[in-house]
Every structure is written in C-alpha cells, then in structure tokens.
Amino acid sequence: MNLREMMDEYAEEGLTRALASSRVCQDIVLKALAEGPLSRNVTIKGGVVMRSLTKNNRRATSDIDLDFIHYSLDDEGATLLKNTYEQSFVEKLRSLLEFGANSRRYKDIFDMYYLRTVVSEDKMKELMDILIFDDPDMFENSVDDIVRRLKGTFKDEQYLKRVSESRQRWMDNEIHEISNGIVEYIMKLG
Numbered sequence: 001m002n003l004r005e006m007m008d009e010y011a012e013e014g015l016t017r018a019l020a021s022s023r024v025c026q027d028i029v030l031k032a033l034a035e036g037p038l039s040r041n042v043t044i045k046g047g048v049v050m051r052s053l054t055k056n057n058r059r060a061t062s063d064i065d066l067d068f069i070h071y072s073l074d075d076e077g078a079t080l081l082k083n084t085y086e087q088s089f090v091e092k093l094r095s096l097l098e099f100g101a102n103s104r105r106y107k108d109i110f111d112m113y114y115l116r117t118v119v120s121e122d123k124m125k126e127l128m129d130i131l132i133f134d135d136p137d138m139f140e141n142s143v144d145d146i147v148r149r150l151k152g153t154f155k156d157e158q159y160l161k162r163v164s165e166s167r168q169r170w171m172d173n174e175i176h177e178i179s180n181g182i183v184e185y186i187m188k189l190g
C-alpha cells in the first residue's frame with residue numbers, strides 16, 4: 001500500500017487529513033524503529049498507545065511519545081516496548097496532581113477514566129509508591145491525599161468545562177461521571 005492509499009484509508013476511518021497524515025508518519029517511524037537497531041531501546045507511550053489500546057480514532061494524536069532505554073533484551077524478548085497501562089495511568093495522575101486545575105492535558109482525564117478498567121490494582125499501588133509517595137517533590141503521601149487533591153481539582157467547574165469542551169475529548173461520557181469514576185477508582189486503592 002502506498003502513502004496516498006494509507007492516508008485515504010485513515011481518512012475513511014474518520015480522521016482529518018492532518019491526523020491521517022500524522023498517522024501515516026507514525027506508522028513509518030514505528031516500522032523503522034521496530035526493524036532498526038534501536039528496536040530494543042525504545043519505549044512507546046502516550047497517545048499512540050492509548051489509540052491502539054482503545055481502538056478509537058477519536059483518541060488520535062499528532063505526535064509520538066518515545067522513551068529511550070539503556071538496556072537490551074535477549075533475542076527472545078520484545079523488540080519494541082511500550083509503557084505498561086499502570087505506568088501510563090500513574091504518570092497521568094502525577095501530572096494532574098502537580099498541575100491541578102491548571103493542567104492543560106485534558107486528554108489525560110479521558111485516558112485515566114478508560115485505563116482504570118484495564119490496570120492491575122497491585123501494580124498501580126506499587127507504581128504510586130514509586131512515582132508519587134516516595135518522590136520528595138510530590139506532596140501526596142497517601143491515597144487519601146491523592147483523593148483530596150483530585151476532589152479539589154474536580155470541584156473547579158471552569159476546569160471541568162475546559163476538559164469537557166476540549167478538542168482532545170475522545171469519550172462521550174458526561175464529565176462528572178468521568179471525574180467521579182477516577183476518584184472512586186483511586187479510593188479503591190486505599
């Protein structure tokens with residue numbers, strides 16, 4: 001399939017021309033990484049993973065988030081890695097805790113709401129310890145602290161309106177259902 005056909009196919013799936021073009025570019029870069037010498041040293045994360053996980057073109061993204069890692073796997077290991085769902089969730093949670101209602105990462109709210117249905121509670125607790133509770137730069141020391149902070153952020157109706165009306169919105173659920181679902185999930189981890 002040539003590039004034009006790929007773009008046309010993505011456009012038929014509902015992507016704008018700009019997002020279809022981005023998706024074709026992502027496909028090319030990801031294929032090159034998978035087949036190249038960096039395949040064992042790259043982790044895919046962010047919107048590309050969320051789009052793939054949810055199979056939802058509305059979660060399309062125009063960039064690729066990559067981490068370069070400094071170890072290699074044996075010949076039987078994966079050739080192209082991605083962050084775990086739990087790591088994605090906790091990194092999004094950490095960002096929301098850091099910026100609160102000033103956050104402009106609106107898509108993270110929808111991603112977290114979705115991810116809460118596929119993550120492991122044990123892995124979530126372990127990563128929250130590492131990335132939030134054990135980090136001296138974070139103010140939260142317990143699940144109760146996280147819940148209190150999230151409730152404060154989600155009480156800000158202007159913030160929820162910005163999230164709800166964002167171009168980054170890829171779910172149709174009511175915004176209070178989404179914010180309450182995130183808080184309820186975090187409470188379960190306590």
